[in-house]
Each structure stands twice: as structure tokens, then as C-alpha cells.
Amino acid sequence: MGVEIVEQHAIEAAVALSRMAQQPVLRREEQTAALLEADAADCAAERLRAAQAHFHEHRDFALAGDEVDFAAAHAKVARDDDKTLRAQIICRQRLRAHTIRTFRIAPRPFCLFPKTGQPVFHAHFAFAMTTEYAPLYVVPTPLGNLADISERARDVLCAVNWVAAEDTRHSAPLLRHIGAKARLLAAHAHNENAAAERVLALLAKGEAVALISDAGTPGISDPGARIVAHAHAAGARVIPLPGPCAAVTALSAAGFSEAHWLFFGFLPSRSGPRRAALKTLAALPYALVFYEAPHRILESVADMTQELGAERTVLIARELSKQFETIQRLPLGEAADWLAADPMRQKGEFALIVSGATKAPPADEAKRLLRLFLAENLPMKQAAKLAATLSGHGKNELYAYALEIRGQRTED
Numbered sequence: 068m069g070v071e072i073v074e075q076h077a078i079e080a081a082v083a084l085s086r087m088a089q090q091p092v093l094r095r096e097e098q099t100a101a102l103l104e105a106d107a108a109d110c111a112a113e114r115l116r117a118a119q120a121h122f123h124e125h126r127d128f129a130l131a132g133d134e135v136d137f138a139a140a141h142a143k144v145a146r147d148d149d150k151t152l153r154a155q156i157i158c159r160q161r162l163r164a165h166t167i168r169t170f171r172i173a174p175r176p177f178c179l180f181p182k183t184g185q186p187v188f189h190a191h192f193a194f195a196m197t198t199e200y201a202p203l204y205v206v207p208t209p210l211g212n213l214a215d216i217s218e219r220a221r222d223v224l225c226a227v228n229w230v231a232a233e234d235t236r237h238s239a240p241l242l243r244h245i246g247a248k249a250r251l252l253a254a255h256a257h258n259e260n261a262a263a264e265r266v267l268a269l270l271a272k273g274e275a276v277a278l279i280s281d282a283g284t285p286g287i288s289d290p291g292a293r294i295v296a297h298a299h300a301a302g303a304r305v306i307p308l309p310g311p312c313a314a315v316t317a318l319s320a321a322g323f324s325e326a327h328w329l330f331f332g333f334l335p336s337r338s339g340p341r342r343a344a345l346k347t348l349a350a351l352p353y354a355l356v357f358y359e360a361p362h363r364i365l366e367s368v369a370d371m372t373q374e375l376g377a378e379r380t381v382l383i384a385r386e387l388s389k390q391f392e393t394i395q396r397l398p399l400g401e402a403a404d405w406l407a408a409d410p411m412r413q414k415g416e417f418a419l420i421v422s423g424a425t426k427a428p429p430a431d432e433a434k435r436l437l438r439l440f441l442a443e444n445l446p447m448k449q450a451a452k453l454a455a456t457l458s459g460h461g462k463n464e465l466y467a468y469a470l471e472i473r474g475q476r477t478e479d
């Protein structure tokens with residue numbers, strides 16, 4: 068539904084409800100409820116007008132959609148006015164109890180006051196859609212270099228009242244640095260469900276929340292996923308900001324030509340499960356992205372070499388964006404020695420990118436058979452099929468090899 072239409076409906080609802088509130092047939096509490104709902108509808112219209120004004124100002128910019136939400140989420144009228152808030156809550160409760168049921172059966176959407184049976188315009192539904200929850204912003208923060216915070220991240224962190232942070236002590240200096248006055252609430256791996264409830268309660272009050280982790284993008288080997296899932300489940304808008312992420316930053320420096328990559332994150336900490344995990348990745352033709360802690364970097368690289376193959380290429384991205392940033396690209400088989408050569412190379416934070424599996428060439432025996440059959444002028448398909456049956460190698464691989472041989476012959 069367009070913003071203008073929703074606004075019009077909200078205005079209509081406000082007028083109708085105030086008229087209704089004056090009807091003598093209504094009991095006192097019903098009049099109060101109607102008045103409160105009129106206020107709430109008015110408030111919805113006002114917020115939508117604010118959002119629209121913002122939208123029109125910025126209509127030429129790609130980010131205009133977000134600006135609308137931001138303006139709506141922070142309209143002062145919704146945040147500070149206790150009466151409006153109470154009205155919103157009443158509206159929400161009524162909507163939960165009645166609107167959805169009525170919407171399904173009514174040809175023209177409307178809902179009924181529970182006791183009086185008075186029709187209430189469907190603007191209430193629109194109102195709930197536009198004001199029920201403020202947005203949840205997912206905000207990446209620098210990996211090391213404070214200058215990497217984006218202007219938009221700074222704006223959001225300075226505008227919201229609440230920041231849900233993985234470690235509030237860790238994030239406080241960053242917020243101070245950018246001049247953000249938001250209150251912090253802890254959202255770490257051990258309290259994520261409780262934190263999600265708290266975040267939702269704030270969003271329900273019309274208070275936008277920004278979710279951040281210690282560094283990089285929340286939810287990427289970091290807490291955040293459960294809070295985001297709760298927000299989606301409640302119907303709140305989730306607005307992700309692009310920004311720092313060690314995996315993507317390292318990939319950009321890898322120079323691998325694989326079209327696909329797989330983010331694995333942290334491998335298991337013990338060698339047995341780690342090698343088992345690596346085995347499942349060994350045949351994949353994708354660049355593999357790992358995170359690793361400094362005290363495990365040597366043993367992990369040794370296991371990677373064993374399970375993925377020494378001939379692959381690895382990019383070691385250490386301390387990205389920090390003073391001792393190191394980017395080293397070398398064969399996986401040489402990586403352990405390179406790390407061991409200087410204890411400083413094993414310190415700090417690591418992202419590793421390993422090149423994908425390349426197709427194994429057919430073994431020598433299969434190739435020999437294929438060449439034999441081709442020399443006898445067998446058709447390529449038949450030669451590949453026979454060589455595959457006799458050698459146990461893949462027919463398609465051998466057919467590809469046959470094409471290569473025939474190609475070489477024509478060139479000869």
C-alpha cells in the first residue's frame with residue numbers, strides 16, 4: 068500500500084474514531100478506548116507525513132527507502148508521548164485479537180470493536196503495519212581501523228536510542244569515538260534469547276535498535292542471528308548496513324578465480340573433528356574461507372595441508388586493517404613453515420582462503436588405455452567408455468581427455 072494511501076486511511080480512522088468516541092451509547096471505557104485509538108491513528112498519519120517529507124527530499128537517492136523508515140522510527144511524537152504509546156499498545160492488542168480474523172472474511176476490510184460491534188476502518192491495519200515495530204539495524208563495525216566505519220553506520224548509531232552489543236565494554240569506546248549517546252544492552256552468545264526479547268520490547272515501543280558485534284558484521288561467526296530471527300518473526304523490518312567483514316576483505320585480496328566461495332568460519336578446535344570437517348570440504352571446487360585463532364593457526368594449517376592437499380594455494384590474511392597487517396599468498400604445503408619461521412607471524416587475527424579442488428586428471432593407466440583405443444580409430448565416446456569401464460575412472464573425464472588429444476592431433 069502506498070504511503071499516501073496509508074496516511075489517508077489513518078486520517079480517516081482518526082476522524083471516525085473521534086466521532087465515535089462522542090457517541091452517548093458508548094460506555095465510558097469504550098469512549099476512552101476510541102479516543103486513544105483516534106490519537107494513535109493521528110499519530111500514524113503524522114509519522115507517515117514525516118516519513119513522506121523526508122522521502123520527497125531525498126527521492127533522488129538510492130537510500131531513500133531507508134530514510135523513510137528512519138524518519139518514521141524516530142518521529143518524536145511516537146517516542147516521547149506516553150499517551151500515544153498506550154494507544155499504540157491498545158491498538159496492537161485489538162489488532163491481534165480481532166483484525167486478522169475479520170480481514171480474512173470481510174469483502175471490504177474492517178474490524179469490529181469487541182463490545183460495541185462498531186466498524187473500525189482498515190487504517191488500523193495499515194497503522195499497525197507502519198508503526199507496530201521500529202526497525203532493527205544490523206550495523207557492521209571496523210575490524211581494526213576506526214576509519215573504516217561508514218558514514219551511514221555512524222548516522223544510525225548516533226540516531227538510535229539503543230545499541231545491542233556483543234560486549235558493551237568493548238563497544239563503548241567506539242560509540243564514544245563517534246559521539247553516539249545510545250544506551251547499550253548486552254547481546255552475547257550466552258544471553259541471546261533474553262536479549263532478543265529485550266530488543267523486541269524496544270522495537271515494539273517504537274524505539275529503533277542497532278545491533279553490533281565486537282568487530283565486523285554481526286551474525287558472521289558472531290552473535291546476532293537469533294535477534295534478527297526474532298525481529299523477522301515479529302514482523303519488524305530488519306535493515307542491514309554493508310560494511311567490514313574479515314571474510315570478504317580477505318577474499319578481495321586472494322585473487323582466486325573460482326566463481327564460488329564457501330564460508331566455513333571456525334573449524335573445530337580438536338584435530339580429529341577438524342580433519343573430519345576438512346574431509347567434507349576436500350572435493351569442493353569452491354574457494355574455502357576459514358577464521359582461525361592465533362593459538363591454533365599452526366595445527367589448523369597442518370591439518371588443511373593433509374586433508375586438502377599441499378598443492379593448493381592459501382591466502383593468509385592476518386590483522387586486516389591493523390598496524391601489522393600481513394597478506395601472504397603461497398602453496399598450502401609451504402604455509403606451516405612460513406608461519407613457523409617467525410613467531411610474530413602466528414600472532415593476531417587470521418582469515419584464511421584456500422583455493423578450491425581442481426578436477427583430478429584421469430590416472431595414467433586410464434589415459435594409456437584411452438590413447439590405445441583412439442590409436443585404433445575407435446570413436447571418442449566408445450573409447451572413453453571402454454577406458455572408463457576397464458580403469459574404473461569417470462567416463463566424462465576420459466571423454467574430455469579424448470577431446471584434448473584429438474585437438475592436439477589436429478593442431479599437429
Ligand code: SAM
Binds near residue numbers: 284311313357
Ligand atoms: N563478525 C566478524 C566478521 O564480520 O568478520 C568475525 C567475528 S569472529 C568472532 C572473529 C574472527 O574473525 C577472528 O578470530 C578472525 O579469524 C577473524 N577476524 C576478525 N578481524 C580480523 C582481522 N582484522 N584480520 C583477520 N581476521 C580477522
